[in-house]
Amino acid sequence: MSQSRVCVTCGTQYPSGTAPELCKICEDDRQYVPVTGQSWTSQDVLRRKHAVRVNRLHEKFYEMEIVPRFAIGQRAFLVMSEGGNVLWDCIPLLDEPTIEFIKSRGGLSAIGFSHPHYYSNMNDWAEAFDCPIYIHRADEQWIVDRGKHVRLWDGDEEALWDGMRIINIGGHFPGSSVLHAPSLSQEGTMFCGDTMNLSPSMKHLAIMYSYPNLMPLPVHEVARVGKRLEAIPFDAVYGFYSYQNLTDNARDVLRESLNRYRE
Ligand SMILES: [Zn+2]
Ligand SMILES: [Zn+2]
DSSP states (O other): OTTOEEETTTOOEEOTTOOOSSOHHHHSTTSOOOTTOOOEEOHHHHHHHOEEEEEEEETTEEEEEEESOOTTOOEEEEEOOTTOOEEESOOSOOOHHHHHHHHHTTOOSEEEOSOGGGOTTHHHHHHHHTOOEEEEGGGGGGOSOOTTTEEEEOSSEEEOSTTOEEEEOOSSSTTOEEEEETTSSSSOEEEEETSSEEOTTSSOEEOOSBTTTTBOOOHHHHHHHHHHHHTSOOSEEEESSTTOEEOSOHHHHHHHHHHHHHO
């Protein structure tokens, strides 16, 4: 683990001896290699300089993020359920306190992903909790560390348990997906990763090909993505930054946001 290299810009961890000159995830036009050039760090350095902050957002789920912020600065969610807990998306630091905390809440039965920007050091997490990693097959090419826990899934959705589903939406990546948990709010809660990006005004959900590079999707693709989202019952949306908690009227915000493409 200590020999692996972690991209400083996106947090993707490459196994020992396999890191390319430039990070494959960052070279893609949805991310970026900084003008100052590619740089790498390691899990050991991350553990020395950063910690994982765990914050309870709901009786049944926690957010976890790296402090001080590292790479993209996303959060992961620990969603607790009777049939088994799910880690939705990943953060590139796994330390002992975090492992102990998750174990105290019942461990993990699955790791699910919205898309490749958050694969991080997913195999370390899967090994620590001996659980499968669900990744949509459409994004297979972006897995830089295949590991033995990766379980590719196909089609529109993958049913987990207790009514939870991973639903493929597309847009940002062909395999972009959301986790839908029906019992966490009145109409259902959606953990969306980068499939939608809630603006700081909390009144707009952007659906884009690239968020850091501000690259749009074709209008017909936004319409298709919107149709997929409209078919899912939900009233709460949790995005990838810690402020992105839309706990009610999420469907109205989505509808108004999609209308901007039609007007
Ligand atoms: Zn990278
Ligand atoms: Zn992304």
